[in-house]
Amino acid sequence: MSRAAHNDPAAAAAPVGGTTAWLVLIIVVATGLRSVQASRLECISRDGAFFVKFARELAENPKLYLREESKQPGYSSAMLWTERAVGRFLSGDPVLAWERSGQLISLIAGIVVVPLVFLLGRRVFDTTTGLIASGLTAVWSSA
Numbered sequence: 001m002s003r004a005a006h007n008d009p010a011a012a013a014a015p016v017g018g019t020t021a022w023l024v025l026i027i028v029v030a031t032g033l034r035s036v037q038a039s040r041l042e043c044i045s046r047d048g049a050f051f052v053k054f055a056r057e058l059a060e061n062p063k064l065y066l067r068e069e070s071k072q073p074g075y076s077s078a079m080l081w082t083e084r085a086v087g088r089f090l091s092g093d094p095v096l097a098w099e100r101s102g103q104l105i106s107l108i109a110g111i112v113v114v115p116l117v118f119l120l121g122r123r124v125f126d127t128t129t130g131l132i133a134s135g136l137t138a139v140w141s142s143a
Helices: 003-007 009-013 018-039 044-060 062-069 074-090 093-124 127-139
Strands: none
Touching: 009 074, 009 127, 018 093, 018 127, 044 074, 074 093, 093 127
């Protein structure tokens, strides 16, 4: 790599050659694994039930419930927005629409985090570390 490219953050941030192919493959693997994982969830956890309840409360009276609740509202807000935007397409059953809205958020976030981890790993360490970190993120079930 030339000295000018080495000092240019934009050049260092862009995947090149085989790196792009590896990153695309890792993203495809993450998409497949996350899709299977989301489709196999048959019941909602206690945390999931809380987030759905909190999302419904935010729909009713956001000012009141934001003041009264000690947990962060980000995921519940995203769930409320997703359910309102596409919930009816995810299921005709309102309960399943809420559950699938949460699954959709998790699916998308689980895929998007993979290239972000790659960029972070590459910026802090190097391209190989970025690829390894993104690969681990792709197969890690909680990511």
